[in-house]
Amino acid sequence: MKDFWNNRFVNEQKVWGEEWSKTAELCLNYFQAYKIKSILIPGSGYGRNANYFIQNGLEVEGIEISDEAITIGKKNGISYHVYPGSVLEMPYNSKIYDGIYCFNVLHLFKENDRNDFIQKCYKQLRNNGIVFFVVFSENEMTFGSGTKSEENTFESKPGRPVHYFTNDDIREHFNKFSIIDSGLIKDYENHGEEGSHTHILRYIIAQKKESHEFDGKKYRKASLHQKEWGTKIISEFKLHGNESILDLGCGDGTLTSLLSELVPKGKVIGIDASDGMISTAKEIETKKLVFKKMDIDEINFDEEFDLIFSNATLHWVKDHKKLLANCFKALKKNGSIRFNFAGEGNGSNFNNVIKETISHEKFKKYFVHLEWPWFMPSISEYKTLVTDCDFKNIEIWDENADRYFANENELIQWIEQPAIVPFLKLVANEDKDFFRSDVINKMIERTRQSDGRCFETFRRINVKATK
Numbered sequence: 001m002k003d004f005w006n007n008r009f010v011n012e013q014k015v016w017g018e019e020w021s022k023t024a025e026l027c028l029n030y031f032q033a034y035k036i037k038s039i040l041i042p043g044s045g046y047g048r049n050a051n052y053f054i055q056n057g058l059e060v061e062g063i064e065i066s067d068e069a070i071t072i073g074k075k076n077g078i079s080y081h082v083y084p085g086s087v088l089e090m091p092y093n094s095k096i097y098d099g100i101y102c103f104n105v106l107h108l109f110k111e112n113d114r115n116d117f118i119q120k121c122y123k124q125l126r127n128n129g130i131v132f133f134v135v136f137s138e139n140e141m142t143f144g145s146g147t148k149s150e151e152n153t154f155e156s157k158p159g160r161p162v163h164y165f166t167n168d169d170i171r172e173h174f175n176k177f178s179i180i181d182s183g184l185i186k187d188y189e190n191h192g193e194e195g196s197h198t199h200i201l202r203y204i205i206a207q208k209k210e211s212h213e214f215d216g217k218k219y220r221k222a223s224l225h226q227k228e229w230g231t232k233i234i235s236e237f238k239l240h241g242n243e244s245i246l247d248l249g250c251g252d253g254t255l256t257s258l259l260s261e262l263v264p265k266g267k268v269i270g271i272d273a274s275d276g277m278i279s280t281a282k283e284i285e286t287k288k289l290v291f292k293k294m295d296i297d298e299i300n301f302d303e304e305f306d307l308i309f310s311n312a313t314l315h316w317v318k319d320h321k322k323l324l325a326n327c328f329k330a331l332k333k334n335g336s337i338r339f340n341f342a343g344e345g346n347g348s349n350f351n352n353v354i355k356e357t358i359s360h361e362k363f364k365k366y367f368v369h370l371e372w373p374w375f376m377p378s379i380s381e382y383k384t385l386v387t388d389c390d391f392k393n394i395e396i397w398d399e400n401a402d403r404y405f406a407n408e409n410e411l412i413q414w415i416e417q418p419a420i421v422p423f424l425k426l427v428a429n430e431d432k433d434f435f436r437s438d439v440i441n442k443m444i445e446r447t448r449q450s451d452g453r454c455f456e457t458f459r460r461i462n463v464k465a466t467k
Contacts (some may be wrong), residue, residue, distance in 0.1 A: 001086070001107075002065050004160070009046070009068035016045070018076075021051035022187050022311050023203055027101050027132040028056055030180070030205050034130050036099035042087040042121070043105035047073035050080055053101070061095075063087050088113055089118040097124055100131045101302060104201070106173075107135040108162045111150055114163065114173060122176055125208045128371050131177065137184055138164045139201035165202045177206035178297050209297070229257040229340055229401065229460065232312035234262070236338075240267045243306035246330065249313025253281030253289075260289040266306075271296065296323065301330035308337045315342035315374045320382070324389045331467040337391070339380055343398055343461035344378040350419050350456065353442045358423065363435055366426045373422040382461055391465035400456040408444050411454040 008015060031039065037059055044050050044062025046069045053060050062082040062409040064070050070082050082093035087105060100121050106114055118427045121131060121421045140154060146156035153163040171179055189197060234255065239334040239363075242265040250270025260268040271294040272278050281291040296317050309328050317323050327337050377385070379398045386394055405411040420439055429433045447454040 001159075005066035006068045009072060013072060014046060014048070014076075016048060016189055018048060020049045021103055021134070022457065023103060023132075023134045023185055023201065024049045024052045024101070026185065026203065027205075028053065030130060030132060031058065031101075032098050034207075035101075036130055038095075038097050039099040039101055040095075040097045040121075040124060042090070042100065042102050042117075044082055045069050045073070046076065047078035047080065047082075049077045049101065049103055054078070054080060058099075061097075063090065063092065087117055087120075089292040095124065096126045096129075098126060098129050100125055100129070100133075102132070103134045104136070106133055108161065109163070111163075111179055112160050118173060122208060126367065126369050127208055129208050130205065131178075131208070132188075132203065132205050133170075133174075133184075134201050134203045134250060135165045135170065136162060137200050138166050139184065139200040140164055149251060164304065166308060167202070170202055170204050172441070174204055174206045175298075176208075178209040178295065180205040183316075191238065203369075209295070211370055226251075226312040227254060231258065233309075233311060233338060233340055234258050237262060237307070237373075239266075239307075243357075244304060244332075245269070245307045245309060246299075246301070246305045247271070248310035249316070250281055250291060250300075251277050251313070251400065253277075253284050253291055255309075255311055256281065256291070257284050257289060260286070263288075271299070273461050299326050299330060301326075303330070305330055306332055306335045308335070310337075310339045310341065313337055313341060315346070315376050318375050320375065320377075320385050321388070322393075324386060326466055328389055328391065334466055336462060336466045339463040340399075340460055342363050342374065342376045343382070343459050344376055345457055346376050348457045349447050350415070350443060353439055353446060354420075354423060357435065357439050357442065360438070363427065363431065366431075367423075370426065376459075377461070379461065384464070386463065386465060391467065393464070393466045395462075395464040397462050398461040399462055401460050403456055403458050404449070405447075405454040406457070407452055408448065409452060411447065411456070412440055414456075415443060 039053060039058055039060055041050050041062040044064045050060050050062055060080045062080060064082050065083060065086050065359055067084060070084060084208055085092065106117060108119060112261060125131065144154060146154040149155050149161055152166065152169065153161050155161050167182060180200065185201050185203055187199045187201050189199060225304060239262045241263050243263050245259050245263060245268045247268065247270040250256045250272050256268055256270035267288050270281060271292045273293065273295045275293060276292050278293045285291055285413060295321065308330060314323065356362060358370065379396060383396050386396060405414065420436065424432060424436060444454065447456055449455055
């Protein structure tokens with residue numbers, strides 16, 4: 001492949017002209033919206049798109065297989081660091097980037113290499129970083145030309161595959177990411193003697209959102225109060241027994257199992273993004289009680305459920321406008337939602353302790369890019385969100401569920417599963433024990449009562465609504 005691209009750049013020089021791709025303009029809008037500062041461009045060519053990002057204030061590095069293309073870029077005065085080599089040989093450094101822009105490279109590989117390339121990009125992207133990939137779509141005029149080697153992949157010459165992406169296809173390739181947007185875009189090119197033409201390209205913008213990994217067995221022991229809240233809610237339900245139910249954030253599956261007992265002729269699906277939770281839950285799986293590893297942000301059901309239930313989970317979900325729209329779509333006519341999650345004022349002691357700890361000189365370097373892991377709205381804020389959807393019979397109320405942990409050990413169990421998890425995973429191994437001990441000691445000191453119990457605030461938002 002290196003010889004092919006070197007020969008092409010030798011013969012055609014600035015193959016795509018000097019103007020940047022229209023896709024770079026679209027990408028920049030997203031990079032600016034998400035405050036992206038440093039980016040990597042795998043397959044950077046002679047730098048026409050890199051130059052556009054540089055001119056707009058981004059820190060840019062590239063990867064390019066063609067030495068000739070790199071030389072052309074330098075002669076053209078484009079100044080940025082380029083690693084010579086194939087994108088499949090990533091990583092070239094240990095740097096973590098805010099964003100990745102990749103134009104018309106991914107479709108040049110067969111499936112295994114495509115997935116490997118995306119995985120390598122994932123690893124070099126910071127959490128909450130953004131990728132913008134552009135690829136050939138199935139609407140390209142050359143679709144179907146040459147010998148078919150894989151599904152939607154054709155070789156005009158042996159060893160020169162081109163994969164044409166459908167919408168479902170590209171979303172599947174980026175299933176580890178939270179997808180922000182994808183679609184088609186026309187991009188004009190002028191190849192000199194070949195003349196001008198327009199490509200119909202497919203783009204995808206996606207965010208790296210690592211799910212928080214929990215220990216399902218430890219959580220089962222440490223989540224007594226969560227189960228108390230959930231059991232109380234489940235006792236409200238008056239069901240016929242043939243309903244289909246979706247449990248968002250099923251955890252270890254205990255409450256999901258209780259739901260399944262209410263619908264002996266129905267079905268219950270529990271989803272959770274944590275491998276540890278799902279592996280524990282699957283120990284009690286039955287034919288009518290199914291557990292799936294799935295991010296709540298990615299649910300895409302269509303009129304499948306009579307009830308969508310969630311207990312002590314949805315404060316981990318940031319975009320509730322999207323959540324509510326997805327739930328509305330997933331419900332059958334007259335189906336209902338019943339949520340309980342943390343609201344404003346929840347965990348006030350832990351929040352104060354963790355904010356103090358992560359600002360400590362020893363630890364603050366680990367939290368430069370921290371995105372606060374929870375969304376805990378006020379009642380008025382959440383009422384606005386729900387009423388902006390098409391739900392009816394809406395009921396929203398707050399609940400004071402403040403708790404006295406029986407002793408320090410019970411408090412520590414709650415801290416370890418789940419409270420400290422999103423913070424501890426960002427700390428280097430050599431500092432994890434010190435960080436954990438610091439948080440636990442401060443929490444005990446702050447919350448311990450004269451009788452040995454430990455107090456924490458738990459403020460809940462309750463939601464009922466029907467479709």
